[in-house]
Amino acid sequence: SKAEPLRVMISGAPASGKGTQCELITQKYGLVHIAAGDLLRAEIAAGSENGRRAKECMEKGQLVPDEIVVMMVKERLSKPDSQEKGWLLDGYPRSSSQAIALKGYGFEPDIFILLDVPEGILVERVVGRRLDPVTGKIYHIKYSPPETEEIASRLTQRFDDTEEKVKLRLNTHNENVEAVLSIYEDITIKASHINGNVSKEDVFAQIDSALQNLLQQRKATSGSH
Ligand code: AP5
Numbered sequence: 326s327k328a329e330p331l332r333v334m335i336s337g338a339p340a341s342g343k344g345t346q347c348e349l350i351t352q353k354y355g356l357v358h359i360a361a362g363d364l365l366r367a368e369i370a371a372g373s374e375n376g377r378r379a380k381e382c383m384e385k386g387q388l389v390p391d392e393i394v395v396m397m398v399k400e401r402l403s404k405p406d407s408q409e410k411g412w413l414l415d416g417y418p419r420s421s422s423q424a425i426a427l428k429g430y431g432f433e434p435d436i437f438i439l440l441d442v443p444e445g446i447l448v449e450r451v452v453g454r455r456l457d458p459v460t461g462k463i464y465h466i467k468y469s470p471p472e473t474e475e476i477a478s479r480l481t482q483r484f485d486d487t488e489e490k491v492k493l494r495l496n497t498h499n500e501n502v503e504a505v506l507s508i509y510e511d512i513t514i515k516a517s518h519i520n521g522n523v524s525k526e527d528v529f530a531q532i533d534s535a536l537q538n539l540l541q542q543r544k545a546t547s548g549s550h
Contacts, residue, residue: 328543329543330356330408330409330410330411330412331354331356331411331412331435331436331536331539331540332411332412332414332432332433332434332435332436333350333356333411333412333413333414333434333435333436333438333536334414334417334418334434334436334437334438334509335347335350335413335414335415335416335438335440336416336419336437336438336439336440336502336505337439337440337441337442337521338440338442338444338447338494338495338498338499339447339451339491339494339495339498340442340447340450340451340454340491341440341441341442341447341521342440342442342450342521342525342528343360343415343416343440344360344415344463345463345469345525345528346440346525346528346529346532347360347413347415348462348463349525349529349532350413350529350532350536351413353533354411354413354536355410355411356410356411356412356413357404357406357407357410357411357412357413358412358413358415359398359401359402359407359412359413359414359415359417360415360416361394361397361398361414361415361416361417361419362415362416363415364397364398364401365379365383365389365393365394365397368393368397369383375393378390378393379393383484383485384484384485384490385493386485386490386491386492386493386494386495386496386497387493387497388419388420388497388501391420391422391423391426394417394423395423395426395427398414398417398427399426399427399430399432402414402427402430402432403430414434418505418508419497419498419501419505420501420504420505421501421504421505421507421508423505424505424508424509425508428508434509435539436517436535436536436539437506437509437517438517438519438532438535439502439506439517439518439519440519440521440528441518441519441520441521441522442521442522443522444495446522447491447495448488448491448492449467450465450468451486451487451488451491452486452487452488452491453465453466453467453468454482454483454486455471455480455481455482456480456481456482456483457471457476457479457480457481458479458481459479464476464480468525469525517532517535519531519532519535
């Protein structure tokens with residue numbers, strides 16, 4: 326029989342490196358990357374009423390209301406590709422109510438990864454971040470500069486990537502992180518704290534080893550039956 330697909334949640338402060346690690350995780354594990362922030366930015370780009378309401382909250386660094394976010398994420402998780410390949414949920418849940426809602430729909434992770442990065446590092450990461458609208462790739466002017474002049478000339482910045490706004494986003498994160506962690510400490514094998522204040526390759530090495538451990542444990546359990 327085919328192995329059960331992996332179900333992974335990744336969380337952490339703004340600019341802790343979630344999106345960067347998700348690129349590396351999907352490359353190796355083939356999971357479907359579902360980023361709550363990306364789904365919301367797509368909704369804004371589509372010009373919908375939900376998008377308009379979401380943008381108001383995002384500009385203040387506040388959580389977008391559950392009635393918008395929960396269904397959006399649940400619908401994406403329910404699609405056949407997520408079910409077949411497994412999923413990597415990035416930036417959700419950000420509150421206990423979001424975690425409980427998802428659990429109610431039957432979605433639970435095998436592992437909950439929390440990227441730990443000291444607050445002093447985050448502002449520099451945010452203000453130096455750039456995005457390639459063509460490939461979706463995440464860059465940093467100092468830590469992860471674009472490969473070519475052509476890419477450099479088309480890079481964009483997010484509307485909420487200012488020093489002032491990242492501080493608001495960080496407050497929101499700090500208010501909620503403990504409540505979310507405590508939910509997954511009960512139901513997953515363990516909530517995995519990862520040191521996010523090293524190179525992106527070294528952060529990935531820690532995540533990779535946590536995922537390999539998980540797969541090994543599964544193998545051992547299924548072998549014993
Ligand atoms: P979202 O888009 O999820 O933003 P965020 O949580 O603030 O996280 P970021 O995307 O800013 O950072 P990241 O951790 O992905 O870091 P990255 O890899 O890019 O959410 C935006 C808003 O949407 C929220 O504020 C909220 O309003 C709303 N929202 C989203 N989800 C919601 C939910 N569930 N409920 C309600 N509202 C929701 O890295 C950052 C930079 O650092 C890059 O330049 C990168 O190159 C660099 N970098 C990465 N790793 C390293 C490293 N190891 N060393 C050096 N530099 C590095």
